[in-house]
Amino acid sequence: MGFGRHDSETATSYGYAGSGSSLQPEPAVLNAEPGVALPKPLPGIPYNKDALKTILGDGAEIQKIRRAGGSARNWFGQQTARHMSPLVQAFLAPFTKPVLILSDFREAQDILLCRNKEFDRASRASDALRGVIPWHHIGMRTADPQFRRNRELVKDLMTPHFLNTVNAPAIYDNAQIFLGLWRVKAQLAGGRPFQAGEDIHVMTFDIIKVVALGEDDSRSMTAQYLDTVRSATSADQMSETTKDIVFVFAKNEANDDLRAHQTQQEAVGESITHPSPKLFHIFHNLTAPMREAFALKTSMLERQVSLAVKQFKAGEGVKSALDYMIQREASAAKKAGRQPLFDTPSMRDELYGYIGAGHDTTSTAFQWGLKHLTVHQCAQKKLRDSLRAAYAKAFDAGRQPSVADITKTSVPYLDAVIEEVLRLSAPVRQLVREAMVDTTLLGHRVPKGTTTDSWDHADPQAFVPERWLKKTVVDDGAAEAEAHHYDAQAGPFLSFGTGIRGCFGRRLAYLELRILMTLLLWNFEARSPAPGAEHVGAGRPLDH
């Protein structure tokens, strides 16, 4: 999930201590024992012997990898294989306890589902998040009564009814604007590839903002950019390059809302690698860019809240998470015989955190989806055929599937593709917890204050959506036929975490990905990348 430009490899993240940024040396600055200089291992759990020779511990090796342009993120994944053990300890910063890297699906699932009293959100992650959104539940401990109160505020936002009737149409409309943009771009590019990442990043921001806060007077960034692209001539806005090379369009500059969001995300990402995220924020929040970002956030929220209250008083229906909160507060106040409070710190941060948590994650997943389908042309064709079969009436009538078609129809292969994309891309790769009490992991003693980081490194690298399909033989009396249904339990999957602190927005993410994938594949063919570009890493631009 993301508060930070998320590109899977370099992402900084708003919310999950584990994602992106935590893959930089992630120190567990927890209950440091005074006077202890060199790392002190926990008995019986494997570790890198060289890490004990320096005060930096494994941080020294990680820094070396990063300096050489390697991935700190991969380092975490490699440790359990390096020691041939599902539980490994790492020393990520001076004067701190070791971090445990757990790569055992069942144990990780057990911790997340059943051991909430023993393991909770890690202090480092909480501090990193709370420096920017102190009133969002993501940075709160599960036992904090405020966590429950905040969850109460947002609890109906992920019901199928709310998602399908309120969110789906807004996602669908924004997706149409995006498709309009790509139609124009495809025409102007004349068959040459163009970069896709930035457009997806902006479109997914448009979507999450409108789903959280509703429309305002201004048009979406994608709609405004479409005007720019349309009116531009190749001489002034676009640089037409030689055949077969990426066609470069004018950049879509971030507006104030997106800029403010990105500045805050980056701050969360930076803070998490700082020796004290709390201290980092105290000083960083005084800098001019942060003060500007906070002012822009306040002005966006004030603007939207006052518009939503006006619309509520005029009897307009619920069109966003904010509208829902206003309606809920109005009826609670009425029942209690008090004045409604439409603008509280919890409401503000829940809404802003919704945008932060829901933007980069979905953008990253969708970019990866497009990438996989571009590389795996057979899967792309199979998906397009499945969509055409599922929406046969729309196909025969030469129209697109409607939003109701998409929300009501099951397309097992689409679900399987999305699951496989999420399994392989896992926008939030690490689920970080801190031991609240002395406990055990896979039979090893784990003292209170130890950070655990679960990592499913054993997943095969191949993109095989079929692994999420179960075959059944249907016998209708006359003949036997095979049917495939999507089975979310077919394999180990923790891309959304699980349990009480699992992803709050999981259903919204699936809905958005289903709508976007359907419409994109219906309208476009993503051609194979040019030779040599097949294995471009995540986060590098996608070509269409």
Ligand code: HEM
């Ligand atoms: C593909 C998209 C997404 C992925 C892969 C993803 C992944 C995750 C993961 C792994 C966690 C759990 C972290 C942990 O256990 O420590 C999480 C938590 C969370 N996610 Fe998502 N997420 C996605 C989309 C969204 C969206 C659209 C929202 C919008 C509301 C959202 C809101 C949240 C929130 C609020 C939490 C924190 C829950 C808590 O602390 O109790 N996520 N997400």
